[in-house]
Amino acid sequence: MNEIFTARGSTLIAGVTIDGSTVDIAIDETGLIAGIGENARKTIDADIVIDGSDRLAMPGMVNTHTHAAMTLLRGYGDDMLLQDWLSQKIWPLEAHLTGDDVYAGTRLACLEMIKSGTVAFNDMYFFMDRAAAAADEMGMRATFAYGFIDLGMEEKREAEIKATETLVAHVKSLDNPRIRAAVGPHSVYTVSPEGLRWCGEYAAEQNIGIHVHLSETEKEVADCVARFGKRPAYLLDECGCLTPRTVAAHCCWLDEAECRLLGERGVTASHNPASNMKLAVNRAMPYHWLRQYGANVALGTDGCSSNNNLDLMEEMKFAALLQKFAWNSPTLLPAGEAIGMATAAGARALGTGPGTLTVGAPADIVLLDTRAACNTPLFHADSNAVYACNGGAVMTVLCQGRVLMHEREVPGEEEIVREAAAAARSLVDRAEQAS
Numbered sequence: 001m002n003e004i005f006t007a008r009g010s011t012l013i014a015g016v017t018i019d020g021s022t023v024d025i026a027i028d029e030t031g032l033i034a035g036i037g038e039n040a041r042k043t044i045d046a047d048i049v050i051d052g053s054d055r056l057a058m059p060g061m062v063n064t065h066t067h068a069a070m071t072l073l074r075g076y077g078d079d080m081l082l083q084d085w086l087s088q089k090i091w092p093l094e095a096h097l098t099g100d101d102v103y104a105g106t107r108l109a110c111l112e113m114i115k116s117g118t119v120a121f122n123d124m125y126f127f128m129d130r131a132a133a134a135a136d137e138m139g140m141r142a143t144f145a146y147g148f149i150d151l152g153m154e155e156k157r158e159a160e161i162k163a164t165e166t167l168v169a170h171v172k173s174l175d176n177p178r179i180r181a182a183v184g185p186h187s188v189y190t191v192s193p194e195g196l197r198w199c200g201e202y203a204a205e206q207n208i209g210i211h212v213h214l215s216e217t218e219k220e221v222a223d224c225v226a227r228f229g230k231r232p233a234y235l236l237d238e239c240g241c242l243t244p245r246t247v248a249a250h251c252c253w254l255d256e257a258e259c260r261l262l263g264e265r266g267v268t269a270s271h272n273p274a275s276n277m278k279l280a281v282n283r284a285m286p287y288h289w290l291r292q293y294g295a296n297v298a299l300g301t302d303g304c305s306s307n308n309n310l311d312l313m314e315e316m317k318f319a320a321l322l323q324k325f326a327w328n329s330p331t332l333l334p335a336g337e338a339i340g341m342a343t344a345a346g347a348r349a350l351g352t353g354p355g356t357l358t359v360g361a362p363a364d365i366v367l368l369d370t371r372a373a374c375n376t377p378l379f380h381a382d383s384n385a386v387y388a389c390n391g392g393a394v395m396t397v398l399c400q401g402r403v404l405m406h407e408r409e410v411p412g413e414e415e416i417v418r419e420a421a422a423a424a425r426s427l428v429d430r431a432e433q434a435s
């Protein structure tokens with residue numbers, strides 16, 4: 001294997017383009033950026049040198065809403081209504097999932113994310129100890145939440161509480177700064193107020209984040225108002241689930257007062273435009289209100305059964321286009337803001353650093369090909385990254401200074417793909433035999 005993947009020490013990215021100028025990026029042996037500029041190479045005695053010519057550096061991207069192992073369900077159920085899709089296709093298949101499936105599916109997800117410039121993700125799913133093992137081996141950062149679904153049943157709630165506590169204890173025992181745990185109440189339509197309250201209290205007690213679906217569909221809001229007499233964001237708040245460490249995915253049907261509430265609580269709203277369009281949730285996240293009231297707006301892909309990939313470069317474009325189209329405003333969500341959502345806002349959501357290329361920040365760095373057709377001509381790097389390129393323009397990826405991909409090579413790619421394909425086939429076979 002290329003020694004660039006195994007070497008540990010300090011790294012120099014020599015002569016790379018940032019904001020139109022050519023600089024060096026020096027990375028110390030702990031994986032932090034030690035210097036950026038013409039004289040940065042003097043700050044370290046580099047063990048590895050990466051040639052930055054024909055390369056543009058940007059911060060590594062953060063996917064704030066995934067169900068990573070759903071890569072195994074890619075293309076399994078498309079073109080359906082959200083409720084039917086979940087209850088008729090996805091949940092029956094997920095009932096047959098094993099820990100080995102989640103491991104294989106999460107490795108495929110990590111491969112795909114690395115290949116498109118993502119270094120960190122926020123995951124909600126099942127068998128999360130196996131997902132954590134996959135992310136750690138792939139060298140990524142990730143936060144794992146067990147998908148807590150009690151459907152109003154006390155017995156099920158007890159099981160979900162146990163599963164959540166077990167995961168949190170497991171992640172703690174790993175003592176790995178790249179791998180974290182969160183509490184994952186799925187949504188207000190799958191978790192009772194008692195369950196939500198437990199999640200809020202447990203997250204506070206453990207000092208960890210919360211990962212939840214919020215206001216994805218109009219039906220979710222209408223049902224919530226009918227059952228509980230209040231809109232979903234207020235219900236979550238009453239149960240202690242809106243905190244500065246909460247990531248609320250979708251947020252499509254929030255009204256203005258709910259946006260203000262999310263801003264007041266310092267919540268991160270994860271925008272998932274491709275999934276929202278595919279499932280036709282019929283309203284775009286009110287980005288303008290969320291920003292106006294100070295919520296942290298970040299970007300996510302959702303699972304591969306509603307996207308159907310994990311390419312945040314594409315997602316930036318979908319976000320910028322959907323916002324403009326839905327709110328009839330061509331000036332809304334310009335390219336620079338889309339990049340900020342995918343980088344700094346995501347890093348803030350997961351607490352992984354500033355998400356910028358600055359001295360002292362973790363060296364989470366992506367190098368894009370300036371020779372690619374999508375980067376030619378290169379008038380505005382942000383514009384090309386958001387509107388012209390996709391993940392295929394990503395050449396090299398570093399996370400905490402460690403090289404995860406170089407010149408589009410990721411160690412073990414063939415095996416990861418082969419094993420995920422076999423796991424997906426066997427999962428569907430098992431489900432079909434049982435039905």
Ligand SMILES: C[C@H]1O[C@@H](n2cnc3c(N)ncnc32)[C@H](O)[C@@H]1O
Pocket residue numbers: 067086090091094124125147186213216275302303306
């Ligand atoms: C964690 C749980 O969330 C489900 N899941 C996946 N995508 C969505 C979505 N867009 N909305 C709601 N739930 C979803 C997964 O299929 C799993 O059952």
Ligand SMILES: [Zn+2]
Pocket residue numbers: 065066067213249302303
């Ligand atoms: Zn989701």
